[in-house]
Amino acid sequence: MMRTYEDMPKIKLPHAKDIKISDTTIRDGCQMPGIVMKKNHKLKIFEYLHDMRIEKLETFVYNERDKDACRAMMDYGYEFPEVTGWARANPADIDEVLKVDGIRETGILMSVSDSHVFDKMGLKSYEEAETKYLNALQYAVDHGLKTRCHIEDSSRANYDFVYPFIEKLIEIDPNTIIRICDTLGYGVPFPDAVEPYGIPIVVKKLKEMGVKHIEMHVHDDFGISMGNTLAGLWYGADWASLTFLGIGERAGNTELEKIVAFLITRVEGFEDRYSLKKVTEFAEYMEREIGLRVPRNKSVVGRNIFSHESGIHTAGIIKNPFTYEPFPPELVGGKRNLMIGDTSGTEVIRIKAEETLSELLGIKAQIEKGDIRIKAIHKDIQKMYDVEDRRSCVSDEELKDFVRKYYVFQVDDEEEVLQEEYTPVVEKNTHIMNPERVPLDEVPVKKNVSSKAEKVAPVKKVASKKK
Ligand SMILES: CC(=O)SCCNC(=O)CCNC(=O)[C@H](O)C(C)(C)COP(=O)(O)OP(=O)(O)OC[C@H]1O[C@@H](n2cnc3c(N)ncnc32)[C@H](O)[C@@H]1OP(=O)(O)O
Numbered sequence: 251m252m253r254t255y256e257d258m259p260k261i262k263l264p265h266a267k268d269i270k271i272s273d274t275t276i277r278d279g280c281q282m283p284g285i286v287m288k289k290n291h292k293l294k295i296f297e298y299l300h301d302m303r304i305e306k307l308e309t310f311v312y313n314e315r316d317k318d319a320c321r322a323m324m325d326y327g328y329e330f331p332e333v334t335g336w337a338r339a340n341p342a343d344i345d346e347v348l349k350v351d352g353i354r355e356t357g358i359l360m361s362v363s364d365s366h367v368f369d370k371m372g373l374k375s376y377e378e379a380e381t382k383y384l385n386a387l388q389y390a391v392d393h394g395l396k397t398r399c400h401i402e403d404s405s406r407a408n409y410d411f412v413y414p415f416i417e418k419l420i421e422i423d424p425n426t427i428i429r430i431c432d433t434l435g436y437g438v439p440f441p442d443a444v445e446p447y448g449i450p451i452v453v454k455k456l457k458e459m460g461v462k463h464i465e466m467h468v469h470d471d472f473g474i475s476m477g478n479t480l481a482g483l484w485y486g487a488d489w490a491s492l493t494f495l496g497i498g499e500r501a502g503n504t505e506l507e508k509i510v511a512f513l514i515t516r517v518e519g520f521e522d523r524y525s526l527k528k529v530t531e532f533a534e535y536m537e538r539e540i541g542l543r544v545p546r547n548k549s550v551v552g553r554n555i556f557s558h559e560s561g562i563h564t565a566g567i568i569k570n571p572f573t574y575e576p577f578p579p580e581l582v583g584g585k586r587n588l589m590i591g592d593t594s595g596t597e598v599i600r601i602k603a604e605e606t607l608s609e610l611l612g613i614k615a616q617i618e619k620g621d622i623r624i625k626a627i628h629k630d631i632q633k634m635y636d637v638e639d640r641r642s643c644v645s646d647e648e649l650k651d652f653v654r655k656y657y658v659f660q661v662d663d664e665e666e667v668l669q670e671e672y673t674p675v676v677e678k679n680t681h682i683m684n685p686e687r688v689p690l691d692e693v694p695v696k697k698n699v700s701s702k703a704e705k706v707a708p709v710k711k712v713a714s715k716k717k
């Protein structure tokens with residue numbers, strides 16, 4: 251049986267225990283036009299990453315603002331995320347990293363595609379590029395830094411150049427991390443796709459060459475960055491470079507929260523490695539303080555991902571949330587939300603009306619699934635969507651009005667108010683304004699209602715009242 255999250259078989263990711271995460275929200279994320287992170291923002295993000303138990307992050311150190319934030323992060327004294335630097339392939343950039351006490355590792359940008367080597371950098375040959383990059387790596391190693399070689403635009407590069415070049419990199423630093431940069435998102439996750447695009451084949455070949463550490467840094471220009479990152483991890487990469495909410499250049503990077511959610515819910519051995527408890531709060535922080543807009547249907551953190559409206563879904567969710575939720579909301583600090591809208595059926599109306607009635611009466615009310623008043627409310631709601639240009643769901647206030655209309659009566663000592671069981675009494679105004687909305691054929695309505703004393707009471711089993 252597969253009826254709970256625990257019942258689901260986990261994916262056995264080869265080398266799962268070696269996989270680690272390197273965050274680049276503060277580096278690549280900051281490159282996104284319109285994003286400006288002040289020191290306090292970077293520190294807050296650092297804290298959230300710590301809460302998530304992310305192993306590493308990278309940051310620029312080009313100016314005093316960056317350096318200051320970097321030092322402040324290290325002042326927390328946290329074991330993780332380790333704060334690492336970023337440099338272009340030249341000694342001057344590496345010197346900037348070395349100026350920040352406490353940084354023990356740096357990434358080095360090594361651009362390898364033809365347009366990058368010959369156009370962007372104006373170099374004359376692959377050999378010239380290779381020499382520049384090998385020298386930069388040697389310089390970092392000589393100065394005691396751990397290194398990452400960022401093989402920029404490698405999914406659009408000539409592998410007759412790239413593979414022999416990487417061989418030379420690992421000769422200089424056998425422990426260096428080779429970061430495969432799918433800079434324009436050209437990579438594909440298909441097992442038989444060849445270089446430069448085929449992520450599985452490139453990763454497998456690097457492993458065969460003796461590369462110890464491989465990192466995936468994937469952009470989302472074609473919307474398949476998740477697939478490419480996971481393909482890299484599946485075939486032997488041990489690091490994933492990610493940004494929170496996928497912020498970054500153009501279409502952004504692979505989302506940190508998506509990879510973490512995938513690993514901890516779907517992959518064997520990751521249950522307690524990372525935490526997503528504060529990730530919803532983190533997303534709200536980014537919206538509020540950094541000015542991002544998180545789409546409501548965004549995986550893991552979108553405000554709609556545990557909101558359910560349609561009849562079949564809500565009826566399933568009410569019985570067992572596993573039917574239509576990929577993981578429990580608590581996992582990400584989220585909240586389930588049952589909504590009533592144009593695609594809702596009666597079960598969600600029943601359950602919400604029950605809650606509303608309980609709240610109105612201050613007791614635990616119960617409404618049966620077949621209750622004709624629920625059908626009446628459903629009909630009223632359908633009419634609302636028939637005749638009005640309405641997009642929003644039914645609000646709590648509107649539902650309260652419906653519940654009052656069908657379940658609550660007004661007491662008037664001078665008049666006969668109720669005559670029979672289940673007789674709803676509509677408030678005067680509602681009745682006058684919407685006579686056709688009261689399903690007179692199905693639900694008997696007492697017309698002669700005074701608007702005097704207003705009290706609420708359940709109509710179930712209410713005795714006749716005499717003058
Ligand atoms: C794909 C990526 O995300 S790469 C990271 C992109 N991020 C950033 O650029 C943000 C940080 N950048 C900066 O602060 C600045 O660009 C700096 C400090 C790095 C350099 O500033 P400037 O010296 O004014 O150079 P500018 O920004 O105009 O141009 C970039 C330079 O980097 C060089 N460059 C590009 N790739 C590399 C590389 N792999 N190794 C060495 N130099 C490189 C370019 O050739 C260009 O130099 P050139 O004009 O002499 O040809």
Ligand SMILES: O=C(O)CCC(=O)C(=O)O
Pocket residue numbers: 278357359400401402403429431432433434467469
């Ligand atoms: O530092 C890197 O990861 C390389 C530059 C980059 O961000 C990329 O290739 O997308």
